[in-house]
Amino acid sequence: MHTSSVDSPPRPSAHRAAARAAGVLALCSTLLLVLVAARWSPLIDFDGDVSRTTHRWAVEERGVTQTFRILTDWVWDPWTMRILCAVVVVWLVWRRADWWTAGWLAAACALGTLVQQGLKAAVGRARPVWPDPVDTAHYAAFPSGHAMTAVVVCGLLLWLLRRHGVGRALWTTAVTVAVVSVVGVGLTRVWLGVHWTTDVVGGWLLGALTVALAVLAQLRWRPVNSPLAPTRTGDHPG
Template sequence: MRQSLYQFISKIRTLLSDKFQQYDAKLPYLLTVLIALIVVIVGVNAFIELTDTLESEMLNKWDTAVTDYVISFRTPALTKYFMFVTDVGDLYGYLVVMGLFVCISYFVFKRWKYVAQTALVLLLAAISNVILKRFIDRARPSIEHLVSVETLSYPSGHAMSAMAFYGFLIYLFTQFKMNRILKVVAILFFAFLLLSIGISRIYLGVHFPSDIAGGFIAGLIWVIFCILLFNVIELFQRDPRTK
């Protein structure tokens, strides 16, 4: 990612050099951030398109069919598992996981920036989720809820936060220099946990499948934007021409 960004910024710098004799060395980075914002806008448009179809008959049928299929697997053992998983995707679950990540960052990677970046992505997702829920104002499913809920339904806060948090961790682990087997195991574990959190909300009867899809899309938007932004900032700080 960083190498690709560097090449992209270099191309912008070359283009500016061909067009202008003098230009601000910071301009290629500003243009790259602008393009990152355009990526976010495109993602938001996809999110809005999904939101506009919430009341459609086709989506309602899809929500009902998927929900009926998922809850048909309800068993005492599976219910305990999904209750545990949904707790992992809640506030206290993230505090525990973040605590473990802090220890790993301190003792293994010895870099605090990864913790700060992950916390920022999660915070942005959480704040924007509250705003989106109030703006869209979709009620919860009317089927039996196996856990108590108090907020609105769309987009799923659990799915959005899980995608932002574990999605960004997946990206970080792809960048870490570590044992390849451990890296693959960690990435698969985060991906499985991310999907489990989303499915748990349908299984427990507190979200429509489209709530989960919307949450995943919105969370992914933040992941992509933050990855681009963090890498641009790091390249900017390393570039002697911007000093």
């Protein structure tokens, strides 16, 4: 029988891994927030260079631009993501009678929205302005609401799928869709000239931080007799 070496460190628990991830993400998010709020010159110059280049492409490639507008306004729109989250909440209550997980998911999504809107108001960063815009957007720029909402919803749903112990094919498909959605929505926002690159990066970081904090809460306070409660022998069932 194979035994692990006494010198090898113990495998960190899911709780500890989530806590470490939250700490790193909080540090990165805070650093970027400070640099954006302080209008750090190298960061502003980088944002400007990228935006001027992508806007030129957007004006020249009208077909790509129209496709990106459809994707960002309908497929990856924050309200589309919130509706998806709401559907899962209803399903959890109806099929599994899992009120705790349904409330946890709804609260985590709501927290992401509140953080997003609060930071937009606090930072007050202006969006890019063009003489020949290809799209328009409202509210302040930092962080990107599209990017942050996509990370929050996709991240939370992936966590639930993992805890549920879904099959490999479904898991691979879900991860692929989530990655394409998160990366794709960030690309469309910069391409369409309605966000700076660091707005999108900030949305990704803050969205991931929201997911990490939600996972911490789920691991710490979830009732042990609930349908998706962790088993005693591993970090997730199956």
